[in-house]
Amino acid sequence: MATDILICTLPPIGPVEVRIRPVAINLLLPGEQWSYSFDLAGRLIGGFVAGANYRRSFDGRVLRKRAGPGGREREWLDEAAAAAFLARAYELAERAARACGDARLDVLAGWTPERLAADAAWFRRIYRPVSILPPDQYLALVIQATEGCSYNSCAFCDFYRDRPFRIKGAEELRAHITEAQRFFGPAIGLRRSLFLADANALVAPMPRVRSWLDAIDEAGIRRPGDILPSRVFSFIDAFDVGRKSVEEWAELAARGLRRVYIGMESGDDALLRFLRKPGSARDVVEAVRTLKAGGVSVSVIIMTGVGGRQYAANHIDNTIAALAQMALAPGDIVYFSPFFAQPGSEYSRLAQAAGIEPLDARETAAQEAAIRRGLAQVALQGPGPQLARYDIREFVY
Numbered sequence: 001m002a003t004d005i006l007i008c009t010l011p012p013i014g015p016v017e018v019r020i021r022p023v024a025i026n027l028l029l030p031g032e033q034w035s036y037s038f039d040l041a042g043r044l045i046g047g048f049v050a051g052a053n054y055r056r057s058f059d060g061r062v063l064r065k066r067a068g069p070g071g072r073e074r075e076w077l078d079e080a081a082a083a084a085f086l087a088r089a090y091e092l093a094e095r096a097a098r099a100c101g102d103a104r105l106d107v108l109a110g111w112t113p114e115r116l117a118a119d120a121a122w123f124r125r126i127y128r129p130v131s132i133l134p135p136d137q138y139l140a141l142v143i144q145a146t147e148g149c150s151y152n153s154c155a156f157c158d159f160y161r162d163r164p165f166r167i168k169g170a171e172e173l174r175a176h177i178t179e180a181q182r183f184f185g186p187a188i189g190l191r192r193s194l195f196l197a198d199a200n201a202l203v204a205p206m207p208r209v210r211s212w213l214d215a216i217d218e219a220g221i222r223r224p225g226d227i228l229p230s231r232v233f234s235f236i237d238a239f240d241v242g243r244k245s246v247e248e249w250a251e252l253a254a255r256g257l258r259r260v261y262i263g264m265e266s267g268d269d270a271l272l273r274f275l276r277k278p279g280s281a282r283d284v285v286e287a288v289r290t291l292k293a294g295g296v297s298v299s300v301i302i303m304t305g306v307g308g309r310q311y312a313a314n315h316i317d318n319t320i321a322a323l324a325q326m327a328l329a330p331g332d333i334v335y336f337s338p339f340f341a342q343p344g345s346e347y348s349r350l351a352q353a354a355g356i357e358p359l360d361a362r363e364t365a366a367q368e369a370a371i372r373r374g375l376a377q378v379a380l381q382g383p384g385p386q387l388a389r390y391d392i393r394e395f396v397y
C-alpha cells in the first residue's frame with residue numbers, strides 16, 4: 001500500500017500536507033515548522049514543533065527533547081503543558097481531517113481531553129508500567145507475560161521496584177493479549193515486533209513459555225504483510241539462561257524468538273559485586289554461547305560511567321575481554337548505556353560509602369569510545385555485532 005499525500009488548506013495557516021501511510025498518518029506544515037504523527041487508531045505518536053521533538057506515551061505523558069546549551073535536553077511535560085500540547089495537535093488534526101474530507105482521517109477527530117484521559121486509563125488497566133525497552137524495540141507490541149523482575153535487587157536498577165515478580169498463566173496471558181489487541185486496533189500495524197516483558201520473562205519454565213507462545217499464535221496478531229509472533233524479543237538475565245538447554249533455546253528460536261537482551265553491565269567482576277549484580281562476567285559469556293548455540297541472537301548491554309573513576313580502568317579492560325569471548329556477529333547488538341545515578345538510590349548510598357568519584361558526561365562518553373576502540377582491535381572472527389547507544393532517558397512507550 002502506497003502513501004497518499006493530500007494538501008488541505010487551514011485558514012489562516014495555509015496549505016498543510018497530510019500523508020496517509022500504511023501504518024501512520026503524518027500532518028506537516030510545508031517548510032517543516034511543525035509536524036505531527038498519529039497511528040491508525042488516531043493516537044498521537046509525536047510531533048516536531050519549534051525545533052523541539054515531542055513523544056507521547058500511551059499513558060498520556062509527553063516527553064520533550066531539544067537542543068540545549070549543555071547538549072540534548074529531555075523533559076517530561078507537566079500535566080498542563082502536556083494537555084496544551086495535545087490539544088493543539090488534535091485541533092490541527094481535526095481541522096485537517098475536515099478540510100481534506102477523506103474518511104481515513106476520521107480517526108483524528110473527537111479526541112477531547114476526556115477521551116484522551118479515558119484512553120490513557122484504558123492503557124493503564126491493561127499494562128503495568130512498561131518501564132524500559134531496548135532502543136530497537138520502542139515500536140514493539142509489548143506483551144507482559146510476567147510482571148516485575150525475578151531478582152529485583154541490583155543496586156542501580158529501580159525499574160521494577162514497584163511490583164513483585166509474578167509469572168502469568170496461559171489463560172491470564174490470553175486475556176491480556178485480547179485486551180492489548182482491542183487497545184491497539186488498527187494501530188497494531190505500526191508495531192514491528194513482539195516483546196515479551198517485563199524483565200526476565202523467559203525465566204519461566206518451558207511448559208509455561210510454550211503455553212504463552214501458543215496463546216500468542218492463536219491470537220493471530222498480524223500487521224500488513226507480516227505476523228508479529230515470528231519476531232519475538234525479550235530481556236533475560238545471564239544467570240537465568242542456563243535454566244534452559246541449548247535444545248530448548250533452539251525450540252524457542254524456531255517459534256520466533258529472535259534476540260534476547262542481557263544486562264551484562266560490566267565485564268569486571270569486582271564492579272558487578274559492587275553493583276549487587278549476581279553472577280560473573282564468565283557467566284554472561286557462557287549464557288551468550290548457550291543462546292547462540294540455540295540460534296538465538298543476543299544483545300549485551302554495557303553500562304558506561306558506572307563505578308566511577310575507581311572502577312573505570314578495569315571496567316574498560318575486562319568488558320572488552322569478556323565481549324571478545326562471545327563470538328558476537330551480525331544480528332547481535334552491543335549497547336552502551338550511560339549510567340545516571342539517582343539521588344537517594346541504593347547505588348548512590350553505596351557509592352558515597354565507597355568514596356566513588358563519579359565520571360562526568362564527557363568521561364562517560366570517553367569510556368564508551370575506549371571500549372569501542374578495544375573491540376575494534378580484538379580479532380573478532382568475521383563481521384562483528386552492531387554497536388549502539390542506549391540512553392534510557394529516550395524511552396517512551
Ligand code: SF4
Pocket residue numbers: 149150151152153154157158159160199237263
Ligand atoms: S538490572 Fe535486571 S536483574 Fe537487576 S534488578 Fe534490574 S531488571 Fe532485575
